[in-house]
Amino acid sequence: MSDSIPKIQLSAVEKRFISARGDEQIALSNLDLEIGSGEIVCLVGPSGCGKTTIINLMAGFEKPSNGVVQIDGKQVSAPDPDHIMIFQDYGLYPWRTVLGNVLFGLQARRISPAEALDKALASLELVGLTSARDKHPHELSGGMKQRVSIARALAVEPSVLFMDEPFAALDAFTRMHLQDELLRIWQEKRPTIVFVTHELDEAITLGQRVVLMAPNPGRVQRILDVKLAYPRERTDVDFSIFRKELFEEFHLVHRQALDGTEYSI
Amino acid sequence: MEYIDTNSGDDSAEALVNSDKAQTARLTRRGGYFILPLIVPILLLVVWELLSRKGLIKPTILPPPSDIWLVFVDMIKSGELLNHLRISLWRVIKGFSAGAVLGLVTAVLIGLSPRVERALVLITGLLRPIPIIAWVPVLILWMGIDEASKITVIAIGSFWPVLLNVVHGIRNTDKKYVEVATIFEKSRWTLLTKVVLPSALPSIFTGIRIGIGIAWMSVVGAELIAASAGVGYMIMYARELSQADVMLVGVISIGITGLLIDYAIRTLETRLLKWSI
Numbered sequence: 001m002s003d004s005i006p007k008i009q010l011s012a013v014e015k016r017f018i019s020a021r022g023d024e025q026i027a028l029s030n031l032d033l034e035i036g037s038g039e040i041v042c043l044v045g046p047s048g049c050g051k052t053t054i055i056n057l058m059a060g061f062e063k064p065s066n067g068v069v070q071i072d073g074k075q076v077s078a079p080d081p082d083h084i085m086i087f088q089d090y091g092l093y094p095w096r097t098v099l100g101n102v103l104f105g106l107q108a109r110r111i112s113p114a115e116a117l118d119k120a121l122a123s124l125e126l127v128g129l130t131s132a133r134d135k136h137p138h139e140l141s142g143g144m145k146q147r148v149s150i151a152r153a154l155a156v157e158p159s160v161l162f163m164d165e166p167f168a169a170l171d172a173f174t175r176m177h178l179q180d181e182l183l184r185i186w187q188e189k190r191p192t193i194v195f196v197t198h199e200l201d202e203a204i205t206l207g208q209r210v211v212l213m214a215p216n217p218g219r220v221q222r223i224l225d226v227k228l229a230y231p232r233e234r235t236d237v238d239f240s241i242f243r244k245e246l247f248e249e250f251h252l253v254h255r256q257a258l259d260g261t262e263y264s265i
Numbered sequence: 266m267e268y269i270d271t272n273s274g275d276d277s278a279e280a281l282v283n284s285d286k287a288q289t290a291r292l293t294r295r296g297g298y299f300i301l302p303l304i305v306p307i308l309l310l311v312v313w314e315l316l317s318r319k320g321l322i323k324p325t326i327l328p329p330p331s332d333i334w335l336v337f338v339d340m341i342k343s344g345e346l347l348n349h350l351r352i353s354l355w356r357v358i359k360g361f362s363a364g365a366v367l368g369l370v371t372a373v374l375i376g377l378s379p380r381v382e383r384a385l386v387l388i389t390g391l392l393r394p395i396p397i398i399a400w401v402p403v404l405i406l407w408m409g410i411d412e413a414s415k416i417t418v419i420a421i422g423s424f425w426p427v428l429l430n431v432v433h434g435i436r437n438t439d440k441k442y443v444e445v446a447t448i449f450e451k452s453r454w455t456l457l458t459k460v461v462l463p464s465a466l467p468s469i470f471t472g473i474r475i476g477i478g479i480a481w482m483s484v485v486g487a488e489l490i491a492a493s494a495g496v497g498y499m500i501m502y503a504r505e506l507s508q509a510d511v512m513l514v515g516v517i518s519i520g521i522t523g524l525l526i527d528y529a530i531r532t533l534e535t536r537l538l539k540w541s542i
Contacts, residue, residue, distance in 0.1 A: 059448075061444065078447075079444075079447045079448045079450070080448075080450070081448060081449050081450050083448075084448055085444070085448055087441060087444075087445075089441060091441040091442065091444065091445040093442060093445075093460070093463070093464075094464075094540045094541060095463045095464070095466065095540045095541070096540075104445075104449065104459070105448075105449045136539070136540045137540070138540060156449070
Protein backbone atom coordinates (compact mmCIF):
# COMPACT_ATOMS: atom_id res chain seq x y z
CA MET A 1 0.00 0.00 0.00
CA SER A 2 1.16 3.53 -0.68
CA ASP A 3 2.09 5.83 2.15
CA SER A 4 -0.69 8.31 1.33
CA ILE A 5 -3.79 8.13 3.52
CA PRO A 6 -5.70 4.86 3.04
CA LYS A 7 -9.09 4.91 1.38
CA ILE A 8 -10.70 3.08 4.28
CA GLN A 9 -9.27 2.94 7.73
CA LEU A 10 -10.53 1.11 10.79
CA SER A 11 -8.68 1.85 14.00
CA ALA A 12 -9.28 -0.07 17.22
CA VAL A 13 -12.84 -0.77 16.19
CA GLU A 14 -15.04 -2.62 18.62
CA LYS A 15 -18.68 -3.57 18.16
CA ARG A 16 -20.82 -4.98 20.93
CA PHE A 17 -24.39 -6.20 20.68
CA ILE A 18 -26.92 -6.90 23.36
CA SER A 19 -28.40 -10.28 22.52
CA ALA A 20 -32.06 -11.15 22.89
CA ARG A 21 -31.31 -12.82 26.21
CA GLY A 22 -29.87 -9.56 27.42
CA ASP A 23 -26.21 -10.47 27.64
CA GLU A 24 -23.54 -8.60 25.81
CA GLN A 25 -21.74 -10.12 22.87
CA ILE A 26 -18.62 -8.82 21.26
CA ALA A 27 -18.99 -8.97 17.49
CA LEU A 28 -15.70 -7.24 16.77
CA SER A 29 -12.81 -6.67 19.07
CA ASN A 30 -10.00 -4.15 18.68
CA LEU A 31 -9.87 -4.36 14.92
CA ASP A 32 -7.41 -2.46 12.75
CA LEU A 33 -7.60 -2.55 8.99
CA GLU A 34 -6.47 -0.33 6.17
CA ILE A 35 -7.67 -0.57 2.60
CA GLY A 36 -5.99 1.35 -0.17
CA SER A 37 -7.69 3.31 -2.92
CA GLY A 38 -8.64 1.11 -5.85
CA GLU A 39 -7.82 -2.01 -3.92
CA ILE A 40 -9.97 -5.13 -3.99
CA VAL A 41 -10.03 -6.81 -0.59
CA CYS A 42 -11.90 -9.95 0.41
CA LEU A 43 -13.08 -10.64 3.93
CA VAL A 44 -13.49 -14.34 4.67
CA GLY A 45 -14.24 -16.31 7.78
CA PRO A 46 -16.70 -18.67 9.39
CA SER A 47 -20.13 -17.35 10.32
CA GLY A 48 -20.11 -15.31 13.48
CA CYS A 49 -16.70 -13.78 12.81
CA GLY A 50 -18.17 -10.35 12.22
CA LYS A 51 -17.40 -9.91 8.54
CA THR A 52 -20.88 -8.58 7.79
CA THR A 53 -20.62 -6.33 10.84
CA ILE A 54 -17.39 -4.83 9.45
CA ILE A 55 -18.94 -4.09 6.08
CA ASN A 56 -22.03 -2.60 7.72
CA LEU A 57 -19.78 -0.34 9.81
CA MET A 58 -17.86 0.77 6.74
CA ALA A 59 -21.06 1.37 4.76
CA GLY A 60 -22.52 3.44 7.60
CA PHE A 61 -25.42 1.13 8.44
CA GLU A 62 -24.06 0.63 11.94
CA LYS A 63 -21.90 2.63 14.30
CA PRO A 64 -18.90 1.20 16.14
CA SER A 65 -19.14 0.90 19.92
CA ASN A 66 -15.53 2.01 20.15
CA GLY A 67 -12.85 3.10 17.71
CA VAL A 68 -13.02 4.96 14.42
CA VAL A 69 -14.11 4.03 10.90
CA GLN A 70 -12.91 6.48 8.27
CA ILE A 71 -13.26 6.73 4.53
CA ASP A 72 -11.11 9.31 2.75
CA GLY A 73 -10.02 10.54 6.17
CA LYS A 74 -13.59 11.37 7.18
CA GLN A 75 -15.47 9.51 9.86
CA VAL A 76 -18.32 7.37 8.49
CA SER A 77 -21.60 8.43 10.03
CA ALA A 78 -24.31 7.45 7.53
CA PRO A 79 -24.76 5.67 4.22
CA ASP A 80 -23.32 7.65 1.34
CA PRO A 81 -24.03 7.33 -2.41
CA ASP A 82 -20.29 7.38 -2.99
CA HIS A 83 -20.05 4.06 -1.12
CA ILE A 84 -22.59 1.66 -2.50
CA MET A 85 -23.53 -1.62 -0.88
CA ILE A 86 -24.50 -4.62 -2.99
CA PHE A 87 -26.55 -7.25 -1.19
CA GLN A 88 -26.82 -10.97 -1.59
CA ASP A 89 -30.54 -10.72 -2.32
CA TYR A 90 -30.04 -7.90 -4.85
CA GLY A 91 -32.37 -5.31 -3.28
CA LEU A 92 -34.03 -4.64 -6.63
CA TYR A 93 -37.46 -3.03 -6.77
CA PRO A 94 -39.79 -5.60 -8.36
CA TRP A 95 -42.20 -2.93 -9.63
CA ARG A 96 -39.50 -1.20 -11.66
CA THR A 97 -38.00 -2.45 -14.89
CA VAL A 98 -34.30 -3.21 -15.17
CA LEU A 99 -33.71 0.25 -16.58
CA GLY A 100 -35.99 1.79 -13.93
CA ASN A 101 -33.96 0.14 -11.19
CA VAL A 102 -30.70 1.42 -12.59
CA LEU A 103 -32.20 4.89 -13.00
CA PHE A 104 -33.37 4.90 -9.39
CA GLY A 105 -29.95 5.82 -8.03
CA LEU A 106 -29.50 8.55 -10.62
CA GLN A 107 -32.86 10.25 -10.32
CA ALA A 108 -33.20 13.27 -8.06
CA ARG A 109 -29.50 13.99 -8.37
CA ARG A 110 -28.48 17.19 -9.98
CA ILE A 111 -28.36 15.76 -13.47
CA SER A 112 -30.81 16.04 -16.31
CA PRO A 113 -33.10 13.10 -17.13
CA ALA A 114 -31.33 12.69 -20.47
CA GLU A 115 -27.95 12.47 -18.77
CA ALA A 116 -29.33 10.01 -16.22
CA LEU A 117 -30.64 7.85 -19.02
CA ASP A 118 -27.25 7.92 -20.77
CA LYS A 119 -25.48 6.88 -17.61
CA ALA A 120 -27.99 4.14 -16.86
CA LEU A 121 -27.70 2.72 -20.36
CA ALA A 122 -23.92 2.85 -20.26
CA SER A 123 -24.00 1.04 -16.95
CA LEU A 124 -26.33 -1.64 -18.29
CA GLU A 125 -24.04 -2.10 -21.25
CA LEU A 126 -21.11 -2.57 -18.90
CA VAL A 127 -22.82 -5.55 -17.27
CA GLY A 128 -24.14 -6.82 -20.60
CA LEU A 129 -27.85 -6.34 -19.91
CA THR A 130 -28.80 -3.80 -22.56
CA SER A 131 -31.29 -6.18 -24.13
CA ALA A 132 -33.08 -6.82 -20.80
CA ARG A 133 -33.69 -3.14 -20.03
CA ASP A 134 -37.48 -3.34 -20.17
CA LYS A 135 -37.88 -6.57 -18.21
CA HIS A 136 -39.03 -6.76 -14.63
CA PRO A 137 -36.86 -8.46 -12.00
CA HIS A 138 -39.15 -11.51 -11.73
CA GLU A 139 -38.34 -12.31 -15.36
CA LEU A 140 -34.60 -12.49 -14.68
CA SER A 141 -32.32 -15.23 -13.36
CA GLY A 142 -30.44 -14.71 -10.11
CA GLY A 143 -27.22 -13.91 -11.94
CA MET A 144 -28.94 -11.31 -14.10
CA LYS A 145 -30.57 -9.74 -11.06
CA GLN A 146 -27.21 -9.38 -9.38
CA ARG A 147 -25.83 -7.79 -12.54
CA VAL A 148 -28.68 -5.27 -12.48
CA SER A 149 -27.84 -4.44 -8.92
CA ILE A 150 -24.16 -4.00 -9.88
CA ALA A 151 -25.21 -1.80 -12.80
CA ARG A 152 -27.35 0.30 -10.48
CA ALA A 153 -24.40 0.73 -8.15
CA LEU A 154 -21.92 1.57 -10.92
CA ALA A 155 -24.27 4.10 -12.54
CA VAL A 156 -23.70 6.60 -9.75
CA GLU A 157 -19.93 6.12 -10.13
CA PRO A 158 -19.13 5.33 -6.52
CA SER A 159 -15.53 5.26 -5.34
CA VAL A 160 -16.23 2.28 -3.06
CA LEU A 161 -18.29 -0.86 -3.62
CA PHE A 162 -19.23 -2.92 -0.62
CA MET A 163 -20.34 -6.40 -1.56
CA ASP A 164 -21.87 -8.61 1.10
CA GLU A 165 -21.74 -12.20 -0.17
CA PRO A 166 -23.20 -11.00 -3.47
CA PHE A 167 -22.81 -14.29 -5.33
CA ALA A 168 -23.64 -16.69 -2.49
CA ALA A 169 -27.10 -17.53 -3.81
CA LEU A 170 -25.93 -18.28 -7.34
CA ASP A 171 -24.93 -21.60 -8.86
CA ALA A 172 -21.23 -22.35 -9.33
CA PHE A 173 -21.02 -21.48 -13.03
CA THR A 174 -22.91 -18.23 -12.76
CA ARG A 175 -20.80 -17.34 -9.76
CA MET A 176 -17.52 -17.87 -11.61
CA HIS A 177 -18.84 -15.94 -14.57
CA LEU A 178 -19.81 -13.01 -12.40
CA GLN A 179 -16.47 -13.10 -10.60
CA ASP A 180 -14.75 -12.67 -13.95
CA GLU A 181 -17.19 -9.92 -14.91
CA LEU A 182 -16.58 -8.12 -11.64
CA LEU A 183 -12.82 -8.23 -12.17
CA ARG A 184 -13.21 -6.91 -15.70
CA ILE A 185 -15.33 -4.01 -14.43
CA TRP A 186 -12.93 -3.40 -11.58
CA GLN A 187 -9.99 -3.20 -13.96
CA GLU A 188 -11.92 -0.79 -16.12
CA LYS A 189 -13.30 1.51 -13.41
CA ARG A 190 -10.96 0.85 -10.50
CA PRO A 191 -13.32 1.37 -7.59
CA THR A 192 -12.22 0.23 -4.18
CA ILE A 193 -14.00 -3.05 -3.52
CA VAL A 194 -14.59 -4.69 -0.17
CA PHE A 195 -15.98 -8.14 -0.79
CA VAL A 196 -17.37 -10.36 1.95
CA THR A 197 -17.56 -14.08 1.23
CA HIS A 198 -17.38 -17.41 2.97
CA GLU A 199 -15.94 -19.07 -0.13
CA LEU A 200 -12.17 -19.33 0.07
CA ASP A 201 -11.80 -19.90 -3.68
CA GLU A 202 -13.83 -16.83 -4.40
CA ALA A 203 -11.62 -14.81 -2.08
CA ILE A 204 -8.43 -15.96 -3.80
CA THR A 205 -9.90 -15.42 -7.27
CA LEU A 206 -10.86 -11.84 -6.50
CA GLY A 207 -8.76 -10.40 -3.72
CA GLN A 208 -5.47 -8.58 -3.96
CA ARG A 209 -5.53 -9.18 -0.27
CA VAL A 210 -7.59 -11.71 1.65
CA VAL A 211 -8.45 -10.87 5.23
CA LEU A 212 -9.14 -14.06 7.17
CA MET A 213 -11.25 -13.47 10.23
CA ALA A 214 -11.82 -15.52 13.36
CA PRO A 215 -14.86 -15.55 15.65
CA ASN A 216 -15.40 -15.15 19.40
CA PRO A 217 -14.73 -12.32 19.39
CA GLY A 218 -14.59 -11.26 15.74
CA ARG A 219 -11.04 -10.31 14.84
CA VAL A 220 -8.50 -10.43 12.02
CA GLN A 221 -6.65 -13.73 12.09
CA ARG A 222 -4.38 -13.18 9.15
CA ILE A 223 -4.02 -11.03 6.06
CA LEU A 224 -2.85 -12.83 2.95
CA ASP A 225 -1.30 -10.97 0.02
CA VAL A 226 -2.39 -12.81 -3.09
CA LYS A 227 0.42 -11.90 -5.48
CA LEU A 228 -1.15 -13.34 -8.60
CA ALA A 229 -1.80 -11.48 -11.83
CA TYR A 230 -5.36 -11.11 -13.13
CA PRO A 231 -7.09 -12.92 -14.69
CA ARG A 232 -6.34 -15.72 -12.31
CA GLU A 233 -6.53 -19.27 -13.46
CA ARG A 234 -8.38 -21.25 -10.82
CA THR A 235 -6.45 -24.40 -11.70
CA ASP A 236 -2.94 -22.84 -11.63
CA VAL A 237 -0.24 -24.21 -9.35
CA ASP A 238 0.28 -20.78 -7.80
CA PHE A 239 -3.41 -20.43 -7.19
CA SER A 240 -3.49 -23.72 -5.37
CA ILE A 241 -0.54 -22.72 -3.20
CA PHE A 242 -2.48 -19.71 -1.91
CA ARG A 243 -5.54 -21.85 -1.67
CA LYS A 244 -3.71 -24.43 0.46
CA GLU A 245 -2.30 -21.75 2.72
CA LEU A 246 -5.69 -20.17 3.26
CA PHE A 247 -7.39 -23.53 3.81
CA GLU A 248 -4.88 -24.53 6.47
CA GLU A 249 -5.29 -21.25 8.25
CA PHE A 250 -9.03 -21.53 7.94
CA HIS A 251 -9.03 -24.98 9.50
CA LEU A 252 -7.02 -23.58 12.36
CA VAL A 253 -9.62 -20.88 12.86
CA HIS A 254 -12.34 -23.44 12.70
CA ARG A 255 -10.72 -25.69 15.29
CA GLN A 256 -10.20 -22.75 17.59
CA ALA A 257 -13.80 -21.83 17.10
CA LEU A 258 -15.01 -25.33 17.87
CA ASP A 259 -12.85 -25.49 20.99
CA GLY A 260 -14.29 -22.17 21.97
CA THR A 261 -17.53 -21.64 23.77
CA GLU A 262 -20.89 -21.62 22.01
CA TYR A 263 -19.77 -21.65 18.42
CA SER A 264 -21.27 -24.33 16.24
CA ILE A 265 -21.32 -24.95 12.52
CA MET B 266 -73.07 -6.21 7.78
CA GLU B 267 -70.08 -8.01 9.12
CA TYR B 268 -66.46 -7.14 9.08
CA ILE B 269 -64.20 -9.21 6.97
CA ASP B 270 -61.00 -10.22 8.62
CA THR B 271 -58.68 -8.47 6.22
CA ASN B 272 -55.58 -10.44 7.07
CA SER B 273 -57.05 -13.81 6.42
CA GLY B 274 -58.72 -12.31 3.38
CA ASP B 275 -55.29 -11.41 2.10
CA ASP B 276 -53.95 -14.91 2.71
CA SER B 277 -56.85 -16.70 1.15
CA ALA B 278 -56.64 -14.41 -1.88
CA GLU B 279 -53.01 -15.43 -2.20
CA ALA B 280 -53.83 -19.11 -1.77
CA LEU B 281 -56.47 -18.77 -4.46
CA VAL B 282 -54.01 -17.23 -6.89
CA ASN B 283 -51.47 -19.99 -6.24
CA SER B 284 -53.88 -22.86 -6.67
CA ASP B 285 -55.29 -21.05 -9.71
CA LYS B 286 -51.98 -21.15 -11.48
CA ALA B 287 -51.54 -24.86 -10.98
CA GLN B 288 -55.06 -25.82 -11.90
CA THR B 289 -56.28 -23.27 -14.43
CA ALA B 290 -54.35 -24.86 -17.26
CA ARG B 291 -55.71 -28.34 -16.55
CA LEU B 292 -59.28 -27.04 -16.13
CA THR B 293 -59.15 -25.00 -19.31
CA ARG B 294 -57.97 -28.00 -21.28
CA ARG B 295 -60.94 -30.03 -20.14
CA GLY B 296 -63.29 -27.11 -20.81
CA GLY B 297 -64.24 -27.01 -17.13
CA TYR B 298 -62.86 -23.60 -16.37
CA PHE B 299 -65.88 -21.68 -17.61
CA ILE B 300 -68.54 -24.37 -17.25
CA LEU B 301 -67.80 -25.49 -13.70
CA PRO B 302 -68.87 -22.24 -11.98
CA LEU B 303 -72.22 -22.32 -13.83
CA ILE B 304 -73.34 -25.79 -12.74
CA VAL B 305 -74.43 -25.00 -9.18
CA PRO B 306 -76.39 -21.80 -10.00
CA ILE B 307 -78.15 -23.48 -12.92
CA LEU B 308 -79.09 -26.51 -10.83
CA LEU B 309 -80.41 -24.19 -8.15
CA LEU B 310 -82.53 -22.28 -10.67
CA VAL B 311 -83.94 -25.47 -12.17
CA VAL B 312 -84.93 -26.91 -8.77
CA TRP B 313 -86.41 -23.57 -7.72
CA GLU B 314 -88.42 -23.27 -10.96
CA LEU B 315 -89.73 -26.83 -10.67
CA LEU B 316 -90.73 -26.44 -7.03
CA SER B 317 -92.58 -23.22 -7.87
CA ARG B 318 -94.32 -24.76 -10.85
CA LYS B 319 -95.50 -27.69 -8.74
CA GLY B 320 -96.93 -25.22 -6.27
CA LEU B 321 -94.64 -26.31 -3.46
CA ILE B 322 -93.46 -22.73 -2.94
CA LYS B 323 -95.96 -19.91 -2.71
CA PRO B 324 -95.28 -17.42 -5.53
CA THR B 325 -96.21 -14.52 -3.24
CA ILE B 326 -93.24 -15.44 -1.08
CA LEU B 327 -90.80 -16.77 -3.65
CA PRO B 328 -91.83 -16.32 -7.27
CA PRO B 329 -90.26 -18.68 -9.82
CA PRO B 330 -87.08 -17.51 -11.57
CA SER B 331 -88.91 -17.15 -14.88
CA ASP B 332 -91.29 -14.56 -13.35
CA ILE B 333 -88.43 -12.71 -11.76
CA TRP B 334 -86.67 -12.66 -15.10
CA LEU B 335 -89.70 -11.08 -16.77
CA VAL B 336 -89.93 -8.41 -14.10
CA PHE B 337 -86.20 -7.85 -14.43
CA VAL B 338 -86.49 -7.32 -18.19
CA ASP B 339 -89.46 -4.98 -17.68
CA MET B 340 -87.62 -2.91 -15.11
CA ILE B 341 -84.56 -2.65 -17.35
CA LYS B 342 -86.73 -1.54 -20.28
CA SER B 343 -88.53 1.09 -18.23
CA GLY B 344 -85.16 2.31 -16.93
CA GLU B 345 -86.38 2.04 -13.35
CA LEU B 346 -83.82 -0.52 -12.22
CA LEU B 347 -80.86 1.17 -13.86
CA ASN B 348 -81.91 4.49 -12.39
CA HIS B 349 -81.90 3.07 -8.85
CA LEU B 350 -78.59 1.31 -9.49
CA ARG B 351 -77.06 4.50 -10.86
CA ILE B 352 -78.10 6.46 -7.78
CA SER B 353 -76.70 3.81 -5.45
CA LEU B 354 -73.48 3.49 -7.41
CA TRP B 355 -72.93 7.21 -7.43
CA ARG B 356 -73.28 7.23 -3.64
CA VAL B 357 -70.76 4.40 -3.42
CA ILE B 358 -68.28 6.27 -5.58
CA LYS B 359 -68.52 9.40 -3.48
CA GLY B 360 -68.50 7.65 -0.13
CA PHE B 361 -65.79 5.18 -1.05
CA SER B 362 -63.50 7.89 -2.44
CA ALA B 363 -63.78 9.83 0.80
CA GLY B 364 -63.30 6.76 2.99
CA ALA B 365 -60.44 5.34 0.95
CA VAL B 366 -58.49 8.60 0.79
CA LEU B 367 -58.95 9.10 4.52
CA GLY B 368 -57.96 5.50 5.17
CA LEU B 369 -54.87 5.79 2.98
CA VAL B 370 -53.66 8.99 4.62
CA THR B 371 -54.28 7.67 8.13
CA ALA B 372 -52.54 4.41 7.25
CA VAL B 373 -49.48 6.24 5.95
CA LEU B 374 -49.28 8.27 9.17
CA ILE B 375 -49.71 5.17 11.32
CA GLY B 376 -47.36 3.09 9.21
CA LEU B 377 -44.57 5.64 9.28
CA SER B 378 -44.83 6.90 12.84
CA PRO B 379 -45.06 4.66 15.91
CA ARG B 380 -46.17 7.76 17.83
CA VAL B 381 -49.24 8.26 15.68
CA GLU B 382 -49.99 4.57 15.94
CA ARG B 383 -49.79 4.66 19.72
CA ALA B 384 -51.90 7.80 19.82
CA LEU B 385 -54.63 6.19 17.73
CA VAL B 386 -54.51 2.64 19.08
CA LEU B 387 -57.36 3.08 21.53
CA ILE B 388 -59.70 5.07 19.35
CA THR B 389 -59.30 2.78 16.34
CA GLY B 390 -59.71 -0.28 18.53
CA LEU B 391 -62.92 1.17 19.92
CA LEU B 392 -64.49 2.38 16.68
CA ARG B 393 -63.57 -0.50 14.43
CA PRO B 394 -65.87 -3.17 15.88
CA ILE B 395 -68.95 -0.95 15.49
CA PRO B 396 -71.12 -2.37 12.70
CA ILE B 397 -71.77 0.18 9.99
CA ILE B 398 -75.50 -0.27 10.31
CA ALA B 399 -75.32 1.00 13.89
CA TRP B 400 -74.08 4.32 12.56
CA VAL B 401 -77.07 4.86 10.28
CA PRO B 402 -79.60 6.11 12.88
CA VAL B 403 -76.94 8.21 14.58
CA LEU B 404 -75.87 9.81 11.32
CA ILE B 405 -79.46 10.46 10.33
CA LEU B 406 -79.91 12.30 13.60
CA TRP B 407 -76.79 14.37 12.94
CA MET B 408 -77.04 14.94 9.24
CA GLY B 409 -80.65 14.31 8.31
CA ILE B 410 -81.86 11.84 5.76
CA ASP B 411 -80.13 13.54 2.84
CA GLU B 412 -77.18 12.33 0.85
CA ALA B 413 -74.63 13.37 3.49
CA SER B 414 -75.61 10.72 6.00
CA LYS B 415 -75.57 7.93 3.44
CA ILE B 416 -72.23 8.96 2.01
CA THR B 417 -70.77 9.16 5.48
CA VAL B 418 -71.97 5.64 6.25
CA ILE B 419 -70.26 4.38 3.10
CA ALA B 420 -67.11 6.33 3.91
CA ILE B 421 -66.95 4.76 7.37
CA GLY B 422 -67.50 1.32 5.90
CA SER B 423 -64.71 1.60 3.34
CA PHE B 424 -62.32 3.42 5.67
CA TRP B 425 -61.43 0.42 7.85
CA PRO B 426 -60.43 -2.21 5.30
CA VAL B 427 -58.32 0.35 3.42
CA LEU B 428 -56.69 1.50 6.66
CA LEU B 429 -55.88 -1.99 7.92
CA ASN B 430 -54.55 -3.31 4.64
CA VAL B 431 -52.42 -0.30 3.83
CA VAL B 432 -50.88 -0.32 7.32
CA HIS B 433 -50.18 -4.02 6.83
CA GLY B 434 -48.58 -3.32 3.44
CA ILE B 435 -46.42 -0.48 4.75
CA ARG B 436 -45.28 -2.58 7.71
CA ASN B 437 -44.26 -5.39 5.39
CA THR B 438 -42.03 -3.22 3.22
CA ASP B 439 -38.83 -5.18 2.73
CA LYS B 440 -36.05 -3.68 4.85
CA LYS B 441 -33.69 -4.05 1.90
CA TYR B 442 -35.83 -1.70 -0.19
CA VAL B 443 -35.50 0.97 2.45
CA GLU B 444 -31.76 0.39 2.86
CA VAL B 445 -31.20 0.74 -0.88
CA ALA B 446 -33.08 4.04 -0.85
CA THR B 447 -30.98 5.19 2.11
CA ILE B 448 -27.76 4.39 0.25
CA PHE B 449 -28.87 6.56 -2.64
CA GLU B 450 -29.75 9.36 -0.21
CA LYS B 451 -33.40 9.57 -1.00
CA SER B 452 -35.62 12.02 0.84
CA ARG B 453 -38.40 10.77 3.09
CA TRP B 454 -40.93 11.84 0.51
CA THR B 455 -39.20 9.88 -2.26
CA LEU B 456 -38.88 6.92 0.07
CA LEU B 457 -42.61 7.04 0.69
CA THR B 458 -43.81 7.60 -2.86
CA LYS B 459 -41.21 5.62 -4.79
CA VAL B 460 -40.47 2.75 -2.42
CA VAL B 461 -42.91 2.22 0.44
CA LEU B 462 -46.18 2.82 -1.38
CA PRO B 463 -45.28 0.86 -4.54
CA SER B 464 -44.17 -2.08 -2.43
CA ALA B 465 -47.44 -1.85 -0.49
CA LEU B 466 -49.49 -1.73 -3.68
CA PRO B 467 -50.69 -5.35 -3.51
CA SER B 468 -52.04 -4.73 0.01
CA ILE B 469 -53.50 -1.41 -1.05
CA PHE B 470 -55.43 -3.23 -3.75
CA THR B 471 -56.68 -5.82 -1.30
CA GLY B 472 -57.90 -2.95 0.88
CA ILE B 473 -59.63 -1.29 -2.05
CA ARG B 474 -61.33 -4.52 -3.07
CA ILE B 475 -62.64 -5.29 0.37
CA GLY B 476 -63.43 -1.63 0.96
CA ILE B 477 -65.52 -1.19 -2.15
CA GLY B 478 -67.35 -4.42 -1.36
CA ILE B 479 -68.27 -3.10 2.06
CA ALA B 480 -69.16 0.28 0.56
CA TRP B 481 -71.63 -1.44 -1.75
CA MET B 482 -73.12 -3.32 1.18
CA SER B 483 -73.29 -0.14 3.25
CA VAL B 484 -75.17 1.86 0.65
CA VAL B 485 -77.91 -0.72 0.49
CA GLY B 486 -78.04 -0.82 4.27
CA ALA B 487 -78.36 2.93 4.48
CA GLU B 488 -81.01 3.04 1.77
CA LEU B 489 -83.06 0.36 3.49
CA ILE B 490 -83.46 2.64 6.46
CA ALA B 491 -83.98 6.02 4.87
CA ALA B 492 -83.99 6.97 1.21
CA SER B 493 -86.24 7.97 -1.62
CA ALA B 494 -84.20 6.33 -4.37
CA GLY B 495 -81.55 3.65 -4.80
CA VAL B 496 -81.63 -0.14 -4.86
CA GLY B 497 -82.11 -0.41 -1.10
CA TYR B 498 -85.09 1.92 -1.28
CA MET B 499 -86.46 -0.05 -4.22
CA ILE B 500 -86.41 -3.25 -2.18
CA MET B 501 -87.96 -1.60 0.85
CA TYR B 502 -90.71 -0.01 -1.21
CA ALA B 503 -91.49 -3.31 -2.94
CA ARG B 504 -91.81 -4.95 0.46
CA GLU B 505 -94.47 -2.44 1.41
CA LEU B 506 -96.33 -3.32 -1.78
CA SER B 507 -95.67 -7.04 -1.22
CA GLN B 508 -93.95 -7.30 -4.60
CA ALA B 509 -91.70 -10.28 -3.94
CA ASP B 510 -90.53 -10.37 -7.55
CA VAL B 511 -89.35 -6.74 -7.51
CA MET B 512 -87.62 -7.32 -4.18
CA LEU B 513 -85.76 -10.27 -5.60
CA VAL B 514 -84.80 -8.36 -8.73
CA GLY B 515 -83.29 -5.78 -6.38
CA VAL B 516 -81.48 -8.35 -4.27
CA ILE B 517 -80.04 -10.15 -7.27
CA SER B 518 -78.96 -6.92 -9.00
CA ILE B 519 -77.01 -6.05 -5.85
CA GLY B 520 -75.17 -9.34 -6.20
CA ILE B 521 -74.52 -8.90 -9.90
CA THR B 522 -73.29 -5.33 -9.50
CA GLY B 523 -71.00 -6.37 -6.65
CA LEU B 524 -69.59 -9.15 -8.78
CA LEU B 525 -68.95 -6.77 -11.68
CA ILE B 526 -67.24 -4.20 -9.47
CA ASP B 527 -64.97 -6.87 -8.01
CA TYR B 528 -64.19 -8.19 -11.47
CA ALA B 529 -63.29 -4.71 -12.72
CA ILE B 530 -60.94 -4.12 -9.81
CA ARG B 531 -59.32 -7.52 -10.19
CA THR B 532 -58.69 -6.83 -13.86
CA LEU B 533 -57.12 -3.50 -13.03
CA GLU B 534 -55.08 -5.18 -10.31
CA THR B 535 -53.61 -7.87 -12.54
CA ARG B 536 -52.73 -5.22 -15.09
CA LEU B 537 -51.03 -2.90 -12.63
CA LEU B 538 -49.37 -5.59 -10.54
CA LYS B 539 -47.83 -7.69 -13.28
CA TRP B 540 -44.52 -7.44 -11.44
CA SER B 541 -45.84 -8.98 -8.25
CA ILE B 542 -45.74 -12.73 -8.63
